[in-house]
Amino acid sequence: MNTIRKDNSSVTDEMIMNRIYVIRGQKVMIDVDLAELYQLDSVHFSNEIQSHVNRFPDELIIELNDEDFNFLWRQNRELKSSICKKEIHIAFTERAIPMLSFILNSDMVLKVNSRVISIFNHLKHTLDNYPNVGLE
Numbered sequence: 139m140n141t142i143r144k145d146n147s148s149v150t151d152e153m154i155m156n157r158i159y160v161i162r163g164q165k166v167m168i169d170v171d172l173a174e175l176y177q178l179d180s181v182h183f184s185n186e187i188q189s190h191v192n193r194f195p196d197e198l199i200i201e202l203n204d205e206d207f208n209f210l211w212r213q214n215r216e217l218k219s220s221i222c223k224k225e226i227h228i229a230f231t232e233r234a235i236p237m238l239s240f241i242l243n244s245d246m247v248l249k250v251n252s253r254v255i256s257i258f259n260h261l262k263h264t265l266d267n268y269p270n271v272g273l274e
Contacts, residue, residue, distance in 0.1 A: 159214070169228045176244070201228055202228065
């Protein structure tokens with residue numbers, strides 16, 4: 139995997155990897171980060187997700203609480219200064235990411251999701267090869 143690979147969208151693998159967090163023992167990506175990677179307005183992104191939230195089984199999305207926010211900030215201290223707590227609402231598990239392609243009909247979403255899925259797979263294989271490296 140090319141860690142700093144760029145494609146036409148200028149979204150690098152490193153940009154994606156830096157936006158993968160662990161919440162409640164699952165690798166997730168948060169709504170504001172995905173909106174940024176998709177180059178969508180975060181309000182538009184949130185509205186689209188809210189209008190289609192019933193398409194996501196409960197185990198695929200996590201509505202974040204205060205404890206989750208604190209855990210996010212421990213994983214990425216820059217997050218606290220760059221994003222207001224009120225802006226973050228939902229975390230999407232690895233299995234929810236492909237579903238976003240059906241809701242957010244855009245070429246950018248398809249391109250980014252292709253990279254995101256590849257990176258999640260790479261992380262899974264890496265963690266499988268190093269069982270002593272666990273999720274907190």
